[in-house]
Amino acid sequence: ETGVTQSPTHLIKTRGQQVTLRCSSQSGHNTVSWYQQALGQGPQFIFQYYREEENGRGNFPPRFSGLQFPNYSSELNVNALELDDSALYLCASSSQTLYGYTFGSGTRLTVV
């Protein structure tokens, strides 16, 4: 299967809860990045994983954490959810020989 797939597509959580978002990277891509896109804004870099290690982090607090698995799929975990965490969360994968990323369609998280 080609392309980046994310699950779930939509999610509603209560403030203070924890959430896990999942991403399957495109075949042959060994790098996964996560971005947060608030309504009406451009995506903001959360962090990146390469060969199962965190390889760069944006200006997000430690309650945002992630994992990359041997098959290059990835998870984004957010603890102690806040209302401002409501956004579209995008996963993007890339390979060492490609320019730019391939993005998934995202998970829309609503925190109430």
Place this chain on the structure above:
Amino acid sequence: QKEVEQDPGPLSVPEGAIVSLNCTYSNSAFQYFMWYRQYSRKGPELLMYTYSSGNKEDGRFTAQVDKSSKYISLFIRDSQPSDSATYLCAMSAIGGATNKLIFGTGTLLAVQP
């Protein structure tokens, strides 16, 4: 001041018009410049990728980079209703797979039939 500034629009044009989308940036370390198109409820899709200054053409799309002015542009010729989407500029200081992209806020484009 944001690192990347982009006019959010919305921009409405008739079918067949030439569209000009622009971004300015403040970080002189940026060397890689991209344009993404994002349809509603979808992830961004890479349209154009340019390294350093110059022009790049792909079909109806032309990307221009002027590093001396810290200004990039995307031109769409013969615009079609299917071009209606949000256009995001993005840039990074390093290339390859491990770069971190800095995005503009996006410009919402509507092409009227």
